[in-house]
Amino acid sequence: MTLRVLQSVAVVCSAATLAFVLLQLAPGDPATALGEGVAPELRAAIRARYGLDDSIATQYGRWLWSLLRGDLGWSRDQQRPVAAVLADALPRSLVLMGCALSVSLMGGMLIGAWQGARAGSRRDRTTSTALLVLYSLPEFWVALLLLVVFAHQLHWLPATGITDEMSRYLTAREQLVDRVRHLVLPLTSLSLVGVAVFARYQRDAMQESMAQAFVRTARAKGLSESAVRRQAWRSALLPVITVTGLMLPALITGAVFVERVFAWPGMGYAMIRAIEARDYPVVSAGVILGSAVAAFGAALADIARDIADPRLRRP
Structure with missing residues (x-):
């Protein structure tokens, strides 16, 4: 466990350094982001104020010491x-990504287990085709489609934001309903692809598990088919646990675009705003935070696999 934590720390440090270097090499800075009609003296003053004229090594040392x-x-x-920007944006992103991961995991496991128990049937092939089409759709395209259909055409759900402008005047129950209604479209956009991924892995693992000897033994002992499938499903959980850790980077990337489409005031929305304004301290902090979530999430997935199957533990 200690080795996995140290590896995660090394990954975060490497990602932070790479992000700093790439941001320094990117064209533009806060002075150029002011526009064309700004006096050269003002641009020079801004660069001097933030130390942008210093060498990359000097800026990196100053940034690293502050970090x-x-x-x-x-x-x-x-x-x-x-830190104040992250404190405002991070909880909103965690709510969105946590709900999306839960929905993707639960939905994908149920669909995949159902497919695996009926592998090769017409219903299995039809569902696999539908999931493949769903997996091929980018999150931002799905988000735009849902936005146009359910917000602008049908007017069933709000288009943007996290709450209504008049939410402060609502009762506690009405505020909860309002937040859930604002969450539906971003959550659906972010969850659909995840459901397809988890279902695919769960189906293959379930199909392999159903072909094992213990399944035949359980049937020979007279266990019901539902009991046999439950035992096979428990044996098919390891690949899903692994995919859960690997899904975190994709989930973070998808959240950036989904938050931008629905103006969800989370980390993705803050990152895009910072990129447009050349606000590189926010961008680098967001990269560090995202890499930390992905690295430690993968480490937790490895630990969970070891707990689920002691045979995988290293001596």
Whole structure:
């Protein structure tokens, strides 16, 4: 477990350094983001204020020292600490991604287990085709489609935001309903592809498990088909646990586009705003946070696999 944690820390540090270097090599800075009609003296003053004229090594050393002290920097666009920007945006993204992961996992496992128990049937082939089509659709396209159909044409659900502008005047129950209604479209956009991924892995694992000797033994002992399938399903959980850790980077990437489409004020929305404003401290902090979630999520998935199957534990 200690080795996995150290590996995760190394991954985060490498991602942070790479993000810093790439941002330094990217064209533009906060001074150029001001537009064309800004005096050269003002641009020079801004570069001097933030130390943008220093060498990359000097800027990296200053940035690294601040990071080690727990200082994520100052948001030049929002004029407040980067930690405050993350504190506002991160909980909203965690709600969206946590719900999306739960829906994807539960939906994918149920569909995949159902397919695996009926592998080769016409219903299995039809469902596999539908899931393959669903998997091929990018999240932002699905988000735009849902936005047009359910928000702008049918007017069933709100189009953007996390709450209604008048939510402060609603009762506690009405506020909860309002938040759920705003969550439906972003959650659906982010979950559909995940359901297809989990279903595919669960189906293959379930099909392999149903062909094992213990399934034939259970049937020979007279167990009901539902009991046999439950035992086979428990044996087919390991690939799904692995995919759960691998899905986190894709989930984070998808959340960036989905949050932008629905103006969900989370980390993805904050990152895109920071990129447009050349607010690189926010961008680098977001990269560090995203890589930390992905790395430690993969480590937790490995630990969960070891717990589920002791045979996988390293001596």
